[in-house]
Amino acid sequence: MKLPFVFAKRFVAAETFNATIPKIKVINQKGIKVTLDLLGENVTSQSTADETVDTYIGLLNKISQAGLKSTISVKLTMMGLDIDPGYCKENLFKLLDEAKKLNSFVRIDMEGSDYTQQTVDIFKEAHQKYSSNVVGIVIQAYLHRTKDDITELAEMNADVRLCKGAYNEPDLIALQKMSDIREAFKAYAKTLISKTSFPRIATHDDELVNWIKEFVENNKIPKDRFEFQMLYGLREETMEELVTEGYKARIYVPYGTMWFPYFKRRLMERKENIWFVLTTMFKK
Numbered sequence: 001m002k003l004p005f006v007f008a009k010r011f012v013a014a015e016t017f018n019a020t021i022p023k024i025k026v027i028n029q030k031g032i033k034v035t036l037d038l039l040g041e042n043v044t045s046q047s048t049a050d051e052t053v054d055t056y057i058g059l060l061n062k063i064s065q066a067g068l069k070s071t072i073s074v075k076l077t078m079m080g081l082d083i084d085p086g087y088c089k090e091n092l093f094k095l096l097d098e099a100k101k102l103n104s105f106v107r108i109d110m111e112g113s114d115y116t117q118q119t120v121d122i123f124k125e126a127h128q129k130y131s132s133n134v135v136g137i138v139i140q141a142y143l144h145r146t147k148d149d150i151t152e153l154a155e156m157n158a159d160v161r162l163c164k165g166a167y168n169e170p171d172l173i174a175l176q177k178m179s180d181i182r183e184a185f186k187a188y189a190k191t192l193i194s195k196t197s198f199p200r201i202a203t204h205d206d207e208l209v210n211w212i213k214e215f216v217e218n219n220k221i222p223k224d225r226f227e228f229q230m231l232y233g234l235r236e237e238t239m240e241e242l243v244t245e246g247y248k249a250r251i252y253v254p255y256g257t258m259w260f261p262y263f264k265r266r267l268m269e270r271k272e273n274i275w276f277v278l279t280t281m282f283k284k
Contacts, residue, residue: 011233012039013255017062020255024068027236027251031243034070035107035229036063039256042077046087049080053091056106057098064102071105073138073252076119089122096126100134105159110138112167113174120149124156132159132197140165141185142174150188154195161200161229162188186211193226194219200250202229209238223247 014020024034038059043049056074063070079091092108099106108123110116123137136159139146143165153160164181165174175181185208192199193216201212209228216223227248230239239249 011231011254013232013253015255015257017059017255020253021066021068024070024253027253028069030240031249032239033227033248033250034068035073035250035252036070037073037109037252037254038078039254040078041075041111042082043080044082046080046083049078049083049087049091052078053095056095060095060098060102060104064104070253071107073107073109075109075111076122077111077115081115081118081122085118085122089125092122092126093129096130096134100130105134105136107136107138107159107161110140110163113143113169116143116145123158127156127158132157135159136161136200138163138202139188140167140174141188142169142181144173144175146184146188150191154191157196159198159200160192160196161202162192163202164205182207186215190215193221198226200227200229202252204230204235204238209242 013023020036024036027034036059038052038055040052043052056072056079059072063072074092074095076088076092079088079095081088092106096106098104108119108126110119120137123135126135127137137153138161139149139153141162141164143149150160150162162185164185175184182205185203189199189201189208189212192201193212201208203209212226212228215221216226223246227250228239228242229250229252230236232251232253236251239251242249
């Protein structure tokens with residue numbers, strides 16, 4: 001039985017792009033940009049992957065036509081990574097060609113650790129061909145391997161979105177204690193802010209937000225030289241305050257019919273998210 005969308009609307013903007021447009025416009029009017037994410041993952045059919053790439057290309061054009069301050073985020077498993085990495089790369093490059101033509105940008109999202117190496121490898125090839133003006137990547141602070149990845153990506157001046165990490169990974173692969181994850185996040189944020197042109201700092205954690213503020217102030221780094229990012233449905237007032245304070249801000253806005261896995265991860269991250277959904281799902 002499919003759950004009704006009312007359960008997910010706290011974290012997912014809508015099930016269609018047209019229904020998402022008004023919500024993006026409201027966010028944009030507050031001085032906040034958007035990264036739009038068509039939800040889905042792990043495509044195993046080539047025809048479905050081809051359709052997904054066409055949908056992404058159409059999405060870039062619709063965003064441009066609607067005059068939205070929005071880029072897009074894509075998962076490589078939706079573009080055929082499970083079918084063949086070479087085929088997936090061809091699909092990605094087809095999409096990046098369109099993004100370059102439209103003066104837009106594509107963020108390669110990070111998935112579970114089984115895909116990390118392939119994702120980083122494909123991103124490096126894409127970055128070499130298209131540069132940070134067209135393509136970026138997401139890196140998860142809790143992974144043990146991230147120390148090496150961040151060093152290499154910073155040397156490339158890659159466009160990196162740094163987040164804590166949303167997947168359930170074992171001790172061998174990822175840090176488990178929140179205090180350790182925070183310390184890793186701070187170290188990687190410091191590297192990115194110091195060594196790359198425009199890093200994206202994705203967190204809802206007050207300790208990390210305040211640490212970033214103090215770090216850039218103490219090091220006389222301009223507030224507009226990086227960007228705070230948060231997820232749709234969480235702490236929008238905080239984002240508005242950051243904009244008022246002179247910081248750049250962007251909200252990651254997911255939409256689409258395949259929302260359940262994303263919705264489930266959001267609920268599992270924080271117990272209060274479950275209570276919020278139960279108490280607000282019937283409110284307008």
